[in-house]
Amino acid sequence: MSTDSAPSPAVAVIDIGSNSIKMLVAARDATGTIQSLAGRTIETRISAGISRAQPELSEDGMTRGLAAVVELLAVAAPFAPVRTVLVATSAVRDAGNGAEFRQRVRTATGHEIRTLTGDEEANLIGRGLTCDPALAALQEFYVFDLGGGSLECLHFRARRIHQAISLQLGCVRLTERFIGDVNAPLVMAESTALAVHVRDELKRSSFRFSVVAPEAVFTGGSMSTVRAIRGALHGLALEDTPAIVGIDTLAHLLEELAPLTLAQRKAVPGMPAARADVFPAALVTMLSVADYAHVDRFHHSLHNLRWGLAAAALEALP
DSSP states (O other): OOGGGOOSOOEEEEEEOSSEEEEEEEEEOTTSOEEEEEEEEEEOOTTTTTTSSSOOOOHHHHHHHHHHHHHHHHHHGGGOOSEEEEEEOHHHHHOTTHHHHHHHHHHHHSOOEEEOOHHHHHHHHHHHHTTOGGGTTOSSEEEEEEOSSOEEEEEEETTEEEEEEEESOOHHHHHHHHOSOTTSOOOHHHHHHHHHHHHHHHHHSSOOOOSSOOEEEEESHHHHHHHHHHHHHTTOOGGGSOSEEEHHHHHHHHHHHTTSOHHHHHTSTTOOGGGTTTHHHHHHHHHHHHHHHTOSEEEEOSOSHHHHHHHHHHHTOO
């Protein structure tokens, strides 16, 4: 979409996540609907070491993160955004030196980074989901957003957030804690321990699941990877694959990938090389969530945190 087709001013959002740093430039069209003008994702993995008792961002991680932010700001610049919002989530939120990283970005770019609380992150993800026209018919539904550091869980009723919680169940965090050697095939005992931990954390949390499960939506890079791998098998782009993913698909994919080494997983068509090490843990987590929530399929949406932030920024414009 060109900037000429958007009657409203544009805003830019940069989401500094645990696995990747993502950018969205958005504006409202003539009907008031939020439209994407540009988007880009850079895999940075600034969250290495997030599972430690006192996590710290590494020097390499901060360098990669700063470079990605500078690059994404340059991509957004031609759209002349009237407001640019930078946020950080679990990796920076939990790191003892998160303030140092924010200062480096401020010094290099002049932009402040807002570190979201878990509750803020969950609620903004929920707001973003309501921008997705493909989900317009859903009234009551769960939303699960899996990142590198955390898992956000939401429950919508009448399209309004009824529950929202952030749990430390991100795929980087769980890989570091439960997977002994990411270069080797997945060990059944480690996979089982990870799945039990996810179930236990869901059970201990304040999030309450319905006796009769509503529809469920899953967002985040791990489900995008599932669709990318499926699409590669048929020569399709991610956007052209079915947006509803059955639990059987996840189970079959885990069965296929578990015996592979990291090098072999990286060679799987559609697999982002930067996610190959944490993807088995992500699949185990998704399957564990589905089992505990008693859902047999997920709607996948790309309208998550960045869209919620864009909606809030556009609403705040004078």
